[in-house]
Amino acid sequence: MSQTHLLGIFDAGAKAAAAAGTLRVDRLGTVTVYSPTLDRDVDAALGPGRSPVRVFTLVGGILGCVLGFALPIYTVLDWPLITGGKPLISIPPFVVIAFELTILLAALMTVIGFLLASGLPRLRSHAPYDPRFSQDRWGVLVACAPERADAARQRLAQAGAEEVRHGNV
């Protein structure tokens, strides 16, 4: 089913947040807000949303820790060579390796989680966008059924949109 896209352009985050909040409460369509910076008002208007990135961090950290102990233990068993009169499996020095790999894999998995959750990289996108959204304007994009477009347009205008663009995608 084809959807109508309406893009309202705002000069303040509070106005965009108000528009997004109204559209969300009235269930007029799927709302996406563009902002030049992290905007708490917009966050509050769109309701609580938990990022799954931290789960990736945790998995990466656990994997790194296990790998950080497994790698040195495997290598000393693969080529047993006593050095410094210490046991082959010397846990204290291996803690350093495990610690570093915990951080490294947690960081790498955090990046992967962020990219997956944010839908990046996406160098080509057909969704309506205005270059001013990375500077000093906020955008509220509504994807809705064509029969709800007028109501959505009205909400955007009431919230103080400078401009409302219309398009079918």
Next chain:
Amino acid sequence: MTFQQIGDDILGTLRAPGRAYLTALGAILIVLAWGIYGLAHQIQVGLGAAGYQPPVLWAIYITNFVFWVGIAHSGTLISAVLFLFRARWRTSVARAAEAMTVFAVMTAGLFPIIHLGRPWYFYWLFPYPNERGLWVNFRSPLIWDVFAITTYLTVSALFLYLGLVPDLATARDRIRDWRRPVYRALALGWRGTDRQWRHFHSLYGLFAALATPLVVSVHSVVSWDFAMSILPGWHSTIFAPYFVAGAIFSGLAMVITLLVPMRALLHLEAYITLHHFENLAKLIIPTSLIVSYAYATEFFVAWYSGNTFELGTFVDRATGAYAPFFWTMVFCNCVVPLSLFWKRVRTSLRALFVISILINIGMWLERFVIIVSSLAHSFDPAEWVGVYRPTWVEVAITAGSFAWFFLFFLLFVRNVPSISMSEMKEMSGPASGIPNPDGEAREKRP
């Protein structure tokens, strides 16, 4: 300060460079060429081109390694630790400090390789299955170093790059020259949607939390290169905290050394204010005091332990052939920073610039004194002859390393927003017009 103005001012720094910038770039390239020539000479004739003579077989290259790793630390402190503590003034200086961290680690990482007899075998440092059936020795602090530095470089580079993504999108949307396709690719298609910002916020917080233990761990691991040996002057449990404090101390000084000219060159006076410099200077004071305390503790423990070898090394350090370096170090690191207790000094850019350079010199000498004077005064008195003197090759490579570091920093500030626009906008409030580059207005809000 409006969002438009923030964008105009900070993207304005990416315009075509002026004569001062190009002159600095030219001078840096000449010094770098000299360093590369010195390195090429050393690779051709062997490590004998350096001024090593037994027992001093670690010298300037390892000094440079420890120095540059240390320089890196304040970047992580400012970008990660101060972020977690919600010290919002960091916004103006965090990007430059993060970039400094990455370039300093890149510089530091060169020195263990330069120091190798056969540098082309540097990859033997990494554990990988090979036809020799050998693995690296995971009980060796040198291997811990490999893991610590690799992790630090990876995490700090990712932290810098991912923090840049929203600003790269702004550059993509506004800059119309040959760099636009590069910005487009590096921005990854960022559009600043609520979903992207939510995950970005989570990412940034998690990265800050992951980078924070690295501030403490990396230089601790570097210090164990020394402390795990039994050499008098090195074998000490105080080394890890002592090195970490010294690293932050030297890194903060380097941030000031870089920011003073950067602020003038890029006309960022409205964003990097005296308040920021004063806060950096305030951070220098406690780190200097910790370092001074560590120097005193080393001497006290050498005396109190009753260990004649340890005491001998420290007496030699303060009175022997390397004493001028030791006392210069004490003056630069312990005496000079005391002047920062005076507000008039903390708020004078000229004074801060001079003090920061003196601290850089002092901290470089600290590493030199620890490494060379300890090796030169080992257990065997028969070895206490001769004084280590660096050759022109070591001087060239050292100068080249500074050029390498400054080259990356210069290229960075002209091609990448050196202050985070998105954070600056967030701090200024939603198009509020509040002129608060110091972050004070926001802090007063509930």
